[in-house]
Amino acid sequence: MEVKNLRVELEDRLILEDVSFGLRSSEIHVLFGPNGSGKTSLISAIAGLPGYRIVSGRIIFMGEDITGKSVEERARLGIGVGFQTPPEVTGVKLVDLLKLCLGKGSEDEFSAEEIRLIEHFRLQGFLNREVNVGFSGGERKRAEILQLLFLKPKVMLLDEPDSGVDVESLKIIAGEIQRYIESSGASALVVTHKGDILDYIKAKYGCVLLNGKLYCFMNPKRVYEDIKREGYEGCIKCQMKGEEKW
């Protein structure tokens, strides 16, 4: 996937000024940035959610320009989104949504491997509950990532998959993401505020979203350490764009 000079407005406000990056097969990139810098907007614009108006720039996916395609079309092409705050879907059971993600009918059974994954995510007790209704933050994230793994996307856009997640669950979630990326050749963009997840995923680049632009493509652990030490202020001063790396 390649994002070229993306400029995005939300409610007539310019959120992303000029964002470019590429994701190759089996690569994981980590995206940092202060609250409100537009990380969720970037993911939403790539997923095609309405409201995020792409003023200029292009999104190329598997050699095809998808900038004008609908949410559903993008999902079918293989773009998977893990929401920062997944909504409650009243009346729809998790079990039914998981089957839909797998492309199964409501009468079809899960395979042994699928059951293993559900149990690994400790979600067997949630199957007959309505999607995200009354789920804790961490439970929502586990359900969210499990749905994505079942969707088998070519690109995973993960918006803070680690927020509100306990240490043990983080290990499970991140471990399975890494396993999926390795085995499928898919790629992922992971938004995070914390460094812990970097212990479980092999991310190639870390970058920072600031003032509507991406900065600093380099070792994610270093980026994280720098932000911890210097704050996002330091990133502005540093201004290493490093786009030549692609």
Add this chain to the structure above:
Amino acid sequence: MVSLDESKILKKVPRHVLMEAYGVGVAREEERAGTFFHVDQSTLYSSVNELFKGKIELMDIREALQRYEWLSDYMWNAIQKSSDFFTKKVAEDLSGGYFLRILPGAEVLFPLQSCLMITQEGMEQRIHNIIIAEENSKAHLITSCLQHSAVRKATHIGVTEVYVKRGAYLNSTMVHQWGDETVVRPRSASIIEEDGTFVSNYICLRPVMDVQMYPVAYCRGKGSKVIFNSILYGHRGSFIDAGSKAVLDGSESRAEMISRAVTREGSKIIVRGSIEGNGRECRGHLECKGLILDDESFIQSIPELIARSKSVEITHEAAIGRISEKEILYLMTRKLSKEQATSLIVRGFMDASIMGLPEALTAEISRIIEIATKS
């Protein structure tokens, strides 16, 4: 494979009629405690499963009136002949109906089923049913009322009188499947004695020109209870005015009403609910949830709460809204189209589990809902 029992029913009920009935809750005879088929103006079939002989009686209402002199005390007792234009019509010229009696103490584990069908164009069907759940009995009944797919226009008037005796439990589920040009006037009333429970479920999922009904339950006995649940899906210009009324005369009697109404494609649904608390310490709760899917449609919820004693407690909650765009988009990121996402949410909204049915029946009803919302 056609079982022996089925071939027995096939001698009386034409295959094409049976096949249509299977789509609206009618199951094979061996899965039911009793089966009753009324088509147009006559009873075609009535039979009690061998396993339940001696526990239930199920027969044509006219036959029952001849057999049991005492039955005339139950006829036009919960409902007055003269209550309206439609009851008068039924009193004047009866097409038929069933008499169902669950004998004292009988626990009927399989559901009972009755099917009332119209197969002739333009027909006016006038039904009178009487159900008596004797003391301490327990049963589930599923009644499917439908018109054959070849029929466009018809009228169905159905009077049903229900008597739930002391300590009895009766769960009655009515599934309607009418047509764009059909007028439907069910007229039901029930009398519930001490510690008796009557659950009345109504499901209307297919387009219908005009349904109006307002069943009444009289909770006469101490600790008697009535529960009305309804799932209404108004589409293709349907008009559904479906309410229910509970009169809580007995002390500590209870009423619960839960409805789910979905309206789209220029349809109108009016959900009425009235709970009248007269007895000491009686309680009632009324809940109405509505989903309106376009600007051409209409939903109205009219709750009415009446108390005649300071010990009465009645509550109600109602909410009407649309499906949130956020939920639809969320599902679309899971490869669903907008239509698929909408129907998934609509189906979930029309939750069959509100009906208090056994698991197998809930699954059957869920399947019927799924089919109706897919087409």
